[in-house]
Amino acid sequence: MNIVYIANEKFALHLGVSLYSLYERNRHEKDIRVFIISTGIGEDSLGKLKSIAKKFDRVLSVIELDSFAKYFDVGLQDASFDISKMGRLLVGELLPDDVKRVLYLDCDMVILHSIRELYYTKLGKNVAAAVEEPTVLERVRYEIRLDCEASYINAGLLLIDLKKWREENLGEKIISYSKSIWDKSLFGEQDAINGVLRWRIKKLPPKFNFFSNYKYFSYGAFIKVYGAVLSYNKKDLKEAKKRPVVLHFAGDERPWCIGSFNPYKRAYFYFKEKTPFRDVPLEKGKRLYMLIYHIMDLITVICPRIRKLISEYYINKAYKRLSERNKERK
Template sequence: MKKTVMNGNRLTLHIAFGVDENFFRGAGVCIASILEHNPDLDLVFHVFTFGCSEQSRVRLASMSQARGVPMHVHLLDEGAFARYRHNPRGNYSNAIFTRILMPEVLNGITDRVLYVDSDILCRGSLAELAGLDLGECVAAAVADVHTIAQRRIGAMALEGDFYFNSGLLLIDVANWNRARITERAIELIGSDEFVLDYPDQDALNKVAEHRVMKLHPKWNVMFSLLSSLRTCRQKLSISDDAVMLHFGGPLKPWHSWSHSCAQQMFLRYQERSGWGDVPLDAPRTYKQMHQCATYHRNHGKYTSAIIWYGAYLRTKLSFMVRGAMASALLAAGVFSGGLADIASWAGRVLGMA
C-alpha cells in the first residue's frame, strides 16, 4: 500500500487536531508554526470538534484562504462517547476523544494522518514523519514521561515497557481501521475493566499494544509550564533537535501568567494565524487565579500578587458556598435537578454567579 502521497517531487501530509471551543486558537497557532517550518510539504489540515462557533469557523477559513492551504472542520457526533461518562475521570472534555474517531472519518481521504494536540508548537521539518514507513503498525508515537509511563503500564496490565503519549500520533488509517482500534477503544472506555486516569490514552495503549512504533522523543518534547512557574525558571530547556514542543498540563502559553519564553514563542506564531488579534487569556477559575498570584509573587510583583490572591480567595469561597448550599438543597429534596443546576441557582440567589 502506498504510504505517502506525492505531488510531483513534494510530499503531502494530512495533519489533524481535536478541539473544543477553548482550544481552537491553540490549533490555529500550531498550524501557523507548522506552516513556517514546512514550506517544502503540501499540507492539508483537519480540525475535528463536537461543536464550533461561527467566529472560530470564520477565523480558520480566513487563515486557510490567506495561507492558500486547505483547512477542513469536521463536526462529530457526541453520542459516540455517551458511555465514557461512566468512567471516574469523566470530567474530561470530549475533545480528547476525537483522535480515536479520526481514522474512520478520514478513510478514503488519506492513507495516513498526523494527529497533533493543540497545545503543541512546531519548530522544525515534518518531512521525516511524512515519509516514515509504518509497516504493519497502526500508529507511531513517543513514550510518555517515565513517571507516568511506569504507573500506567502497571495499571493497564501492559505486557511491554512502552506506554506512549497520545498528544502526537502518526496514524496509518488503513491499518488502524483494519485492527478496529476505534471500536475497541470506545468499548474499553465504556467498560469498568480498568480505572482510566487518561481515558483515551490509556485505552489506546491497551488496544493497540505491540502495534505502535516508538518514535524519537524529539517529535513530542513534553513540558510542564506549571512546574516552571513554581520554580521561576526563566528559560525552557530545549534540545537542538526538538521538533514538536508539547505544553501539557493546566498552564498553557496563551495564559497571561505563563512562562515568558513559551508565551513569546506562542505570540510570534499567533501573529501569523487567524487569531492574531486575540489577547492572552486572563485567569477565570480560582485555580488559575492562584497560579497568576504565584507568578506575580515569583517575579517580585507583590502588589499584583496580593490582588490576585484576594481574587483567588473570594472566588474559591464563592465556589465552596455554592457547592455547600446546593448539596444541602439536594439532600433536603427541595430540588430534583442535578447538583450543577442547583449550584448555579444558588449562585444567582447569593449574587455570586
C-alpha cells in the same frame, strides 16, 4: 500529507496558532491536507481558521462531530466524558477513504520545523508511531493493566496507518478497552490507546513531541527516578530541548496563562501574533499558581525526586476522586 486536529471553541485559538505554525514551517510541501474535526467551534472562529489556510493557499476541511454514540455504543458519557478528546478514535470513520496515513496533532502544539521526516517515518508492522512519556507514574501503568515492559506513549501526536486502523477496527477496540478500565483510568482514551496498541507503536525521537516542561528534566532523572525504559538516548533528549520539531505545551504551565514562566512561550506568541486570534487576551487568575509551578520546575533540576513525590501526591488524590465518582455512579 494528511493532518488532523480535533477542537471545540475553547481551543480554537490554540488550534489557530498550531495551524499557522504548521503551514509556515512547511510552506515548501506541495500537498498538505488538514482536517479539523469540530466539536462545537463557532462560526467566527471557523472563519479565522479558514483565513489562515487561505493565506497559505491550502485546503482546510472541517468535519462536524456532534455525537459519538452514532458511531460506537460508548456507554461512557458521564460528566467526565469529553468528545473533543475521544474524537481522535473516529479518524477511521470520519476521514475520507483515500486517506491511508494521517498525523494527529493536539491543538496545544506548535510546529517549529519541517515535519517531513516525521510524516514519512516507516512504520513496518506497527499501526502507529508516537513519543514516549517517561514521567508517567507506575500506579497509572498498573491501573490500566499495562505490561511493565511496554512503553507508555503520549497520544497528543499520533502517526497512524489508517488502512490498518480501519481493517482491524481499532477505534472500536480502543473504546471497548476504555470501558474495561473506565473506573481506573485517569487519562481516558490515551490510557486505552496504550492498552490496545502497546506492542504496535513505533517509538519516535522526543523532538517530535517535546513537552515544554521536560526542559527541566535530565535524562538520568527519567531513568533513575521514574524508572523509564526509553528507546532514545541522552543525545536525543538534548537535541529535543535545543531544537524541538513539535513543541507540546502539555501540563499546567501554559504560555497563554498570565504569569506563565514557560521556557518556550516565545514560540507560541510568535505565531499567535500572525493569526486572526492575535487580540484574544491571556487567561487571568493564575499568576500565583504559575509562580508556584515554576518553583517546582526549578526544584526538578536540583532534585527530581521531590517533583515525583509531588506528582504522586496529586495522582493519588485524583484516584481518590475517581473512586468517589465511581461510588456515585453505582
